[in-house]
Amino acid sequence: MGVDVLVCNLTRFGDLLQSQPLMSDLHAGGRSVGLLCLENFAPATPLLRHVDQVWTFPGARFMAELDSSWQGAAADLLAFARHVRAQARPARVLNLTPTLPARLLSRLLAPRPEETLGFGLDAEGFGANTGLWATFLGVATRQRLNAPFNIADMFRMTAQPLPGGAGAAAPGDRRFALREPPAEALAWADSFLAAGEGAAASYHVAFQLGASETRRQWPPERFAALGDQLWRLAGARPVLLGAAAEAPLAAAYARAAAHPFADAVGATDIPRLAALLRRCRLLVTNDTGTMHLAAGLGVPSLAFFFATAQPWDTGPYLADCCCLEPALACHPCAFGRACPQGERCRWLPEAGPVARLALGYLDTGRWEAGLSPELCAAMRVWRTGFDTDGFAAVRCLSGHEREARSIWMAELRRFWRQLLDDLGAGSATDGAARAQDGQEPPGAPLPDAPEAAAALTQGSTLLDALAAAGALTGKSRQAGQLFLRNCERLQQVLDTCAPLASLGAFWRELRQTRGGGMDELLPCLHILAAHLRRFAARLDRAADGGAMPEAGF
Structure with a gap:
């Protein structure tokens, strides 16, 4: 069939x-x-x-x-x-x-x-x-x-x-509910955990030591210090996970560890990996596929996001996980650039504050229970959840929701949801109603706001000119030439404004995808112009202050 x-x-x-x-x-x-x-x-x-x-x-x-x-x-x-x-x-x-x-x-x-x-x-x-x-x-x-x-x-x-x-x-x-691992894999996991030093542990916590790049990994020595504290304070036995290629990380962990742990690095296929996760109460991990496997199995994660990784787009799709990222102005890193600070962000979270965070959650079911000023000073702490539309979202627990980057991401989220919905519906009416839903513009300084607002205002003016020229295309040769020139001018305005890089790329693809027929493109121009004007107005009003918008969920 x-x-x-x-x-x-x-x-x-x-x-x-x-x-x-x-x-x-x-x-x-x-x-x-x-x-x-x-x-x-x-x-x-x-x-x-x-x-x-x-x-x-x-x-x-x-x-x-x-x-x-x-x-x-x-x-x-x-x-x-x-x-x-x-x-x-x-x-x-x-x-x-x-x-x-x-x-x-x-x-x-x-x-x-x-x-x-x-x-x-x-x-x-x-x-x-x-x-x-x-x-x-x-x-x-x-x-x-x-x-x-x-x-x-x-x-x-x-x-x-x-x-x-x-x-x-x-x-x-x-x-996001994956199937349970097969019975034979679960039986293997039970046998594996019952063997070896520390088999009488109170419970098990999985550690995923590796990641796609070294700069995205919390150092194995820090994992070892965390594992020692979990064992000493709660009798929780770490279970090391990873592919065979990550054996050097497990070896580094073993050299630094003073208390029992189980080493499953290189010993699991995907079903057995899933089975071990199901037998653990928590996964401590870098941003990896193992994190997503745990989320699909309903196993909560405490996840690190270093270098280019960020919880907004690749965080676990499961409520009440915790994501840690460096509280540095340079994070997340730009792609394709070497770190000028020697990747010091990977060493920012000390094992002690991370252990208190994990044990606070394991004892109470609340990440807030284990938060410390030390951790909040070094890391942005996010709790995962879902917004009223069922989209994955994050809520800040460490006070960093008032940072410029956090506010900017919240503003981008609002802008893109409204724009994509209205372009799909062929009308900006609904977006206009949502834009006036009582939420004020962000009440914190956004360093890039003046540049972005100016580009958005110029972009909306060019879109109005495009719509006017497009309506005359086919009737006037000059209108067609003006239309093409303004297309390129708009592309240049958006491309040269770094905060609007995604909008510039979107405009390029939109004009290619819908540029085959003016009847299809013209409504898009009107809708896009309306949203650019609203976005610019919000950024302009933000300079005068205002209440913080609701963030996350």
Whole structure:
């Protein structure tokens, strides 16, 4: 039997797990779902709910074949696509991966080009996105420092073009419920934890030592000091998690540790990793796929976000987790730049304050119970939750919600929700009503506000000029030339304003996606101009003070 929607997610382990809320939405809308993922993550797919069929993409094999014969690799790729298409017989393909190879593969799998949602190709072979949230997801992938939404919600919203898509399932983190690990994996976990030194522990706390980059890792010596304090103060036994390649981190932990721990680094496959997490009361982790696995299993996390990582977009999709990020003006780091401070942010959180935070939560179920002035001085402390629309959000526990960056992210979140909703509806009326819902502009200084407000004001003026010239395009040659010049001028205004980098990238994709017909583009110009004016007005009023807006949830 075929599937209604074939979801293509050729990304990382954590991103694959974070597509579970999307699967839940599609299932709740009465749709059968197929999944195409990378072959090395196939062991994770039995944990996904509401997936009727799974196909795995042997990317490593295709890459190896390219070394011997690109013609043979291309032929094998076409044969693979025909095989999946014949088995899946998808009514639609929903591609969550914005790379050109993934767009091409989705084109091969879809019954017709117009039945590709998310990231696809147009008739000439150029990248084309279906839906405004897909466009924003593509922007957020490249401009992550300007992305105020969790990736799981952005995945969900790419399904908006499907009737009954996003929002059809249960609210909040109840959408992110993975299957229980298999019985044999749970039995192995019980046997593993019952063995070794410290087997009579009060309970277990999992430690994920590694991350995708060293600069995103809390040092293993700090993990060891934390583990010693958890054992000494509460009889909690640390369980080290990680792939075999992370064995050096486990060795560093062992050299520094003075109290019992269990070392499962390199000893688990994905089902066994899930089983160990289910047997632990808490996961202390860097920003990793293990964190997302724990969230899907309902296991709370205390997570570190260093370097480019930030809890706004990649935090755990589970209520009442805690995220720590350095309370430094330079955090999060810009992509592709070396740290001028020697990555000192990784050493900011001392083990003692982190232990008090963890034990306070484990004793009371409240992160506030273990907060200390020392920790709040060094780290921004965020508690995860969901807003009234069911979107993942974070609430600050350490007093940093009044920082310029925190306020700016809250403002971006408000702006993008209203803009994307209104562009999808084809009217700015609803957005205008929400903009006057009684919430005042931020009452704290925003260093970039004057620059952003000026760019927004200039941008709205150019959009008005674009709309006027666009209405005359086809009737006047001069109008067409003016339209093109103003398009480029607007692009330059937005691109040269760093706080609005995501908006500049969005405008570029919007004009490419909807620029084929003036009837489709003109309403977008009016809506975008209205929202830029409102955003500029809020930033201008902020300079005069005002009450703090409600943040998070």
